[in-house]
Each structure stands twice: as C-alpha cells, then as structure tokens.
Amino acid sequence: MADKNHELRKVxxxxxxxxxxxxxxxxxxxxxxxxxxxxxKALIDAGEDVGLATVYRVLTQFEAAGLVDKHNFDGGYAVFELSTEEHHDHMVDVETGDVIEFFDEELEALQHKLAESHGLELVDHSLVLYVRKKQS
Incomplete structure (x- = not known):
C-alpha cells in the first residue's frame, strides 16, 4: 500500500x-x-463500496496525471490501461472487441521515414488496426 501512496503522491x-x-x-x-x-464491476466483486461516478472521476484524474492512457476505439467505449514507458500499438477485433497490443520495429521505422519524407519529425503517434479472423 505504501508503494501506491508514493505513486499517487508522485503525480x-x-x-x-x-x-x-x-x-x-x-x-x-x-x-x-x-x-x-x-x-x-471489479470493485463491486471485491466487496468495495466505490460508486461508478467516483470511478469515472478517478480515471479522468489518473489520465490527466499520466497514470493511465485512455483509448476510444471506433465502435466502442473508452477503455483505460496503465501507462508504460514502452510504446505499443493496438489491433481491435471488430467482431469480438478484443484488443491486441503489438510492437513492430519495421513499422515504427517506416512511420519515422514517412514523416521525414515530408520534412517533419515524428514526436508521437497512435496506431489502431481494426481486424477480424480471416474467412476460410
């Protein structure tokens, strides 16, 4: 618990x-x-007494503080994940809603090259691929 106290105070x-x-x-x-x-739901299942409005408010505060990343994938609702130092992109299965994280060095290099070809420097990006299982 002390570690979490420090994490919250740090931000x-x-x-x-x-x-x-x-x-x-x-x-x-x-x-x-x-x-x-x-x-x-996870809080309720654990027997915690925290209201839904509080959850929304705290997640918004965590996002503003950089503790979580918020994603609004097409056709879905906002989802949150803990922020990490390591960059990754996402694939969203349009049939199941499953989110798959991935990192591809070649793709990252191509994005930087594309920006440079326009005389620009890539400083950040968000890549989401919408996928589904191949039909046989």
Whole structure:
C-alpha cells in the first residue's frame, strides 16, 4: 500500500481509499484494457463500496496525471490501461472487441521515414488496426 501512496503522491494526487482501490484493480488487470464499468464491476466483486461516478472521476484524474492512457476505439467505449514507458500499438477485433497490443520495429521505422519524407519529425503517434479472423 505504501508503494501506491508514493505513486499517487508522485503525480500530485492526494492519497484516498477509492484512488488506491482503483489503482489496485488496474494493476491486477495490467494486460487488459478496462472500461470504467469494468473497473466498477471489479470493485463491486471485491466487496468495495466505490460508486461508478467516483470511478469515472478517478480515471479522468489518473489520465490527466499520466497514470493511465485512455483509448476510444471506433465502435466502442473508452477503455483505460496503465501507462508504460514502452510504446505499443493496438489491433481491435471488430467482431469480438478484443484488443491486441503489438510492437513492430519495421513499422515504427517506416512511420519515422514517412514523416521525414515530408520534412517533419515524428514526436508521437497512435496506431489502431481494426481486424477480424480471416474467412476460410
């Protein structure tokens, strides 16, 4: 718990029980992309008394503080994942809604080359590929 207190203080947030509980849910699901409703359900399932409005408010605060990244994939709702130092892109299965993270050095290099060909420097990007299983 002390580690989470430090994490929250480091980004300028006051340590509160709801913030700690929500951070714990996100850490337990670090490989997932959770909606506010998913976080709320996980809290309820764990017997925690945190309202849905509080979950939305805390996730917004976490995003502003850089603790989480928010994604609005087409055809879906906002999902959140813990921020990491390591860049990755996403594939979203249009039939199941599953989110697959990936990193491809060749693709990253191509994006930088494309920006440079226009006399620009790539400083950030977000790439989402919408996919489905191949039909036989």
């Amino acid at each position: 300028g947030l006051k340590v509160t029980l709801p913030r700690i509980k929500i951070l714990q849910v996100l850490e337990r699901h670090a490989d997932d992309h959770l909606s506010a409703e998913d976080v709320y």
